[in-house]
Amino acid sequence: MPTLRRFIVLALLAALISAGANAAAAQGRQIVNIYSSRHYGAMEQMFVKFTQETGIEVRLSQGSPQALLTRLEQEGAQTPADVFFSVDTGSLVLAAERGLFQPIDSEVLRANVPEALRDPENRWFGLSQRLRTIVYNPDKVDPSELSTYEALADPKWNGRLCLRPATHVYTISLVASMIAALGEEKTEEVVKGWVANKPQLIDSDTRILETIAAGGCDVGITNHYYVGRLYAQNPDIKVKIFWANQEDRGVHRNVAGAGVTANAVNRENAIKLLEWLSDAEKGQAGDETGLPGGNYEYPVNVRARLNPIIEAFGTPKIDALPLSELGKYQKAAIDLLGRAGY
Amino acid sequence: MGHNTLIQPAQAKPIALRRTERRLRGRLLLPLIVAGLVVLPILNLLSTLLSPSFEMWQRLWETILPRMLGNTLLLLSGVGALTLIIGTGMAWLVTAYQFPLRALFERALLLPLAVPSFVMGFVYMATFDFAGPVQTTLRAWFGQSFRPPDIRSGWGAILVMSLVLYPYVYLLARAAFREQAAATYEAARVMGYTRMQTFFRLIVPLARPSLVAGMALAMMEAMTDFATVRFFNFPTVSEGIVRLWEGRMDRAGAIELSLLLLGVALCLILLERTLRGKARYHQSGGASKRPPRAPLRGAAAALAIGANVALLGAAFVLPVGQLIAWALSYVQNSSGAWRAVFAQYALNTFGLAALAATVTVFLALLIANGVRLRGGRAARIVARLATLGYALPGAVIAAGVLLTLAPVDRAINNIAQQMNWSAPGLILTGTIGGLMYAYVVRFISVAFSSVEASLEKVKPSMEQVARTMGATPLRVLWRIHLPLVSQGMVAAAILVFVDVMKELPATVMLRPLGMDTLAIWTYMAAAESFWEEASLPALTILAVGLVPVWFLMRVGNRAEQ
Numbered sequence: 041m042p043t044l045r046r047f048i049v050l051a052l053l054a055a056l057i058s059a060g061a062n063a064a065a066a067q068g069r070q071i072v073n074i075y076s077s078r079h080y081g082a083m084e085q086m087f088v089k090f091t092q093e094t095g096i097e098v099r100l101s102q103g104s105p106q107a108l109l110t111r112l113e114q115e116g117a118q119t120p121a122d123v124f125f126s127v128d129t130g131s132l133v134l135a136a137e138r139g140l141f142q143p144i145d146s147e148v149l150r151a152n153v154p155e156a157l158r159d160p161e162n163r164w165f166g167l168s169q170r171l172r173t174i175v176y177n178p179d180k181v182d183p184s185e186l187s188t189y190e191a192l193a194d195p196k197w198n199g200r201l202c203l204r205p206a207t208h209v210y211t212i213s214l215v216a217s218m219i220a221a222l223g224e225e226k227t228e229e230v231v232k233g234w235v236a237n238k239p240q241l242i243d244s245d246t247r248i249l250e251t252i253a254a255g256g257c258d259v260g261i262t263n264h265y266y267v268g269r270l271y272a273q274n275p276d277i278k279v280k281i282f283w284a285n286q287e288d289r290g291v292h293r294n295v296a297g298a299g300v301t302a303n304a305v306n307r308e309n310a311i312k313l314l315e316w317l318s319d320a321e322k323g324q325a326g327d328e329t330g331l332p333g334g335n336y337e338y339p340v341n342v343r344a345r346l347n348p349i350i351e352a353f354g355t356p357k358i359d360a361l362p363l364s365e366l367g368k369y370q371k372a373a374i375d376l377l378g379r380a381g382y
Numbered sequence: 383m384g385h386n387t388l389i390q391p392a393q394a395k396p397i398a399l400r401r402t403e404r405r406l407r408g409r410l411l412l413p414l415i416v417a418g419l420v421v422l423p424i425l426n427l428l429s430t431l432l433s434p435s436f437e438m439w440q441r442l443w444e445t446i447l448p449r450m451l452g453n454t455l456l457l458l459s460g461v462g463a464l465t466l467i468i469g470t471g472m473a474w475l476v477t478a479y480q481f482p483l484r485a486l487f488e489r490a491l492l493l494p495l496a497v498p499s500f501v502m503g504f505v506y507m508a509t510f511d512f513a514g515p516v517q518t519t520l521r522a523w524f525g526q527s528f529r530p531p532d533i534r535s536g537w538g539a540i541l542v543m544s545l546v547l548y549p550y551v552y553l554l555a556r557a558a559f560r561e562q563a564a565a566t567y568e569a570a571r572v573m574g575y576t577r578m579q580t581f582f583r584l585i586v587p588l589a590r591p592s593l594v595a596g597m598a599l600a601m602m603e604a605m606t607d608f609a610t611v612r613f614f615n616f617p618t619v620s621e622g623i624v625r626l627w628e629g630r631m632d633r634a635g636a637i638e639l640s641l642l643l644l645g646v647a648l649c650l651i652l653l654e655r656t657l658r659g660k661a662r663y664h665q666s667g668g669a670s671k672r673p674p675r676a677p678l679r680g681a682a683a684a685l686a687i688g689a690n691v692a693l694l695g696a697a698f699v700l701p702v703g704q705l706i707a708w709a710l711s712y713v714q715n716s717s718g719a720w721r722a723v724f725a726q727y728a729l730n731t732f733g734l735a736a737l738a739a740t741v742t743v744f745l746a747l748l749i750a751n752g753v754r755l756r757g758g759r760a761a762r763i764v765a766r767l768a769t770l771g772y773a774l775p776g777a778v779i780a781a782g783v784l785l786t787l788a789p790v791d792r793a794i795n796n797i798a799q800q801m802n803w804s805a806p807g808l809i810l811t812g813t814i815g816g817l818m819y820a821y822v823v824r825f826i827s828v829a830f831s832s833v834e835a836s837l838e839k840v841k842p843s844m845e846q847v848a849r850t851m852g853a854t855p856l857r858v859l860w861r862i863h864l865p866l867v868s869q870g871m872v873a874a875a876i877l878v879f880v881d882v883m884k885e886l887p888a889t890v891m892l893r894p895l896g897m898d899t900l901a902i903w904t905y906m907a908a909a910e911s912f913w914e915e916a917s918l919p920a921l922t923i924l925a926v927g928l929v930p931v932w933f934l935m936r937v938g939n940r941a942e943q
Binding site (some may be wrong): 116207243247371374379381 | 441444445446449507508511512513518521526532534612613615617621625627632784788791792795808811812887890891893894897898902906909910911
């Protein structure tokens with residue numbers, strides 16, 4: 041009995057202390073609350089810099105894009121979040137459609153973010169670009185053998201592919217872009233071709249690249265910045281980037297971005313944050329303190345300098361599909377992947 | 383009519399009996415209300431099923447459902463069988479035999495309880511997949527063509543989960559073996575049974591309720607996991623629910639699919655009840671002596687030690703060693719900005735887990751005792767329903783809690799607005815209140831099985847004697863039940879504590895801003911293959927999880943003496 045009682049008292053004390061510490065921390069300071077689906081080491085460093093320069097404290101709550109979106113919707117007008125930051129365009133489009141964002145009339149943002157990379161009604165703004173493309177092991181594959189995503193359905197790639205599972209939003213967005221370009225029927229044929237080639241499904245782009253480098257498979261599809269990250273650690277790693285579909289529509293692009301929530305309490309701070317993140321010298325910097333630079337992504341601000349590692353990849357032709365279309369075909373893509381047995 | 387009711391047969395009962403009945407009913411009311419509140423989110427979810435969509439089921443059947451159902455059944459039977467074998471076998475080895483280092487192993491075997499399955503998942507993935515160090519080394523020895531079976535598969539998921547879930551069976555099996563009286567055992571030996579025969583014909587059947595309870599816990603945990611099976615490309619129904627919920631934003635679909643999981647859970651509970659049987663074994667006689675351990679020598683002793691070392695190596699030393707190596711490398715190579723974040727996350731996690739454990743165990747005791755005192759059919763059904771939460775994925779429970787509390791929050795704010803008060807905000811869903819609700823719904827069955835199992839230790843005769851001697855029911859509860867079940871309550875609190883620390887989906891959906899936990903940090907980093915960053919919070923969950931495990935070892939040890 042004494043141990044049991046001691047345990048209970050300790051448990052209650054611990055709970056009280058942590059609750060108190062949290063309440064005390066929230067008292068009257070300049071803050072901006074963010075729901076973020078972005079979780080990269082570089083991100084925090086960038087917020088630290090923002091806080092240093094503006095005195096506005098950044099409070100983050102992380103989750104997958106869809107989980108945060110669901111939460112925003114449930115909380116409605118009472119949501120504590122001022123900003124919704126997503127690594128996936130589809131969820132930004134959905135958030136805008138469901139009235140969770142407010143339009144932001146900011147000259148700075150209009151000047152810094154090109155029209156194609158933001159919502160036509162200025163409810164969300166792209167802040168970095170990621171390209172999903174083909175990667176290969178130069179010892180096993182000659183780049184002349186590669187051309188398009190669709191060509192990877194060819195039986196000659198049987199047992200040689202590493203792909204990301206259907207659960208991941210990157211796979212879903214890529215297939216959505218294929219549906220937009222080719223139609224459902226043709227896309228299903230392609231996906232079934234991939235499946236027939238018995239790809240290894242690995243739920244991590246980094247691991248796909250490492251497996252390719254180790255000779256576990258020859259060709260894969262990953263986001264370009266994972267290659268940048270690996271190059272930064274080991275420039276000699278046996279993986280190379282091939283820009284897909286350069287002869288036709290261009291390589292698949294997704295955008296990470298953010299919007300200000302419809303009832304943001306700290307609206308001014310939220311706008312300041314977005315403007316800061318779009319600034320060519322600050323949030324868009326090509327070094328590790330910048331949002332795209334620190335993560336080897338392409339900046340959205342045309343005046344921003346590229347990270348040197350990314351600069352070496354060259355400037356590919358990009359699929360001009362409007363970003364809002366990706367959201368439209370997302371459900372169709374998930375069903376198609378399921379039907380194809382992916 | 384009014385006149386007639388006055389002379390109904392009930393009136394004929396002796397006054398004393400009527401008073402007792404009324405009091406019993408009163409005492410049952412509170413447990414019923416608590417149980418009802420626990421069931422409410424699940425009922426709310428079920429009510430959305432009144433209009434099933436055949437189109438959706440057809441689509442599911444054509445796409446992912448058959449594979450997920452098959453995988454779920456495979457995972458459940460695999461994890462069930464493997465945890466039962468490992469847990470029972472090891473429990474028997476350390477209670478019935480004497481070999482060098484036995485006492486150390488007996489305690490150490492509880493250690494994997496502190497390792498969350500998704501942490502185990504990413505460590506095994508990073509270590510044993512094609513690009514991992516083990517296969518790379520093997521290729522260096524045997525050449526590039528060396529290709530062992532891919533760990534990203536069903537057997538990989540089953541193995542990894544069984545390695546961290548077997549302590550559930552081990553813990554309950556060991557307690558059951560210890561409680562078995564020497565007299566029973568000696569009788570069997572006198573009858574000419576060998577040690578092995580005694581084990582299979584007497585010890586295991588007598589311990590069946592505990593073994594089955596442990597196995598059911600392990601299977602339910604395996605059933606609700608979505609993170610580990612995702613790492614291993616082995617989509618189950620749980621994974622499908624999260625996939626629908628998150629990927630297709632299809633809440634109705636996810637909720638309907640979770641009905642399927644509810645069905646599987648019901649089958650599991652039914653199976654547990656059936657396997658447990660109606661039998662209630664009470665040892666007669668006082669606290670009897672434990673049967674003596676048979677000493678093992680030579681090869682047998684080496685084998686026993688080898689089995690322990692292999693199991694502990696795979697389930698604890700390997701993951702912890704790898705995590706420590708990553709963590710050291712991370713701390714050396716990073717800027718140090720992690721320190722403040724880390725302190726906050728640790729505080730959040732510990733506070734949430736402690737509060738949830740305390741609340742959950744007391745509610746479980748309340749319900750279990752209520753049901754026991756007046757085990758009417760209705761009370762039993764409500765109690766059963768209240769413990770269904772463990773079989774549901776956290777995401778589904780979080781949805782139910784949101785469905786239940788969000789209208790209350792809105793109503794409060796509406797009233798405040800009409801009264802011209804300042805809006806209180808989301809005082810239920812925006813605070814740890816909602817999260818606690820979800821934790822209780824999710825984990826009360828963990829506490830309930832443990833509390834209920836130890837309440838069964840209280841012999842009906844004890845209570846009858848105490849009551850006959852004039853003790854009030856409350857005094858009986860305090861003086862007889864509580865001391866007897868305290869071990870069960872502590873065990874329950876520890877299990878809930880550890881489970882809350884590992885919990886992911888409900889925490890992701892319901893935590894208030896700034897209440898990020900270590901588990902969330904770990905999963906996010908691991909999903910991005912930031913093994914080194916993930917190792918730090920993962921190790922902390924592990925270390926904090928070790929405190930209750932250590933406590934558990936001590937309690938177990940005292941019971942031994």
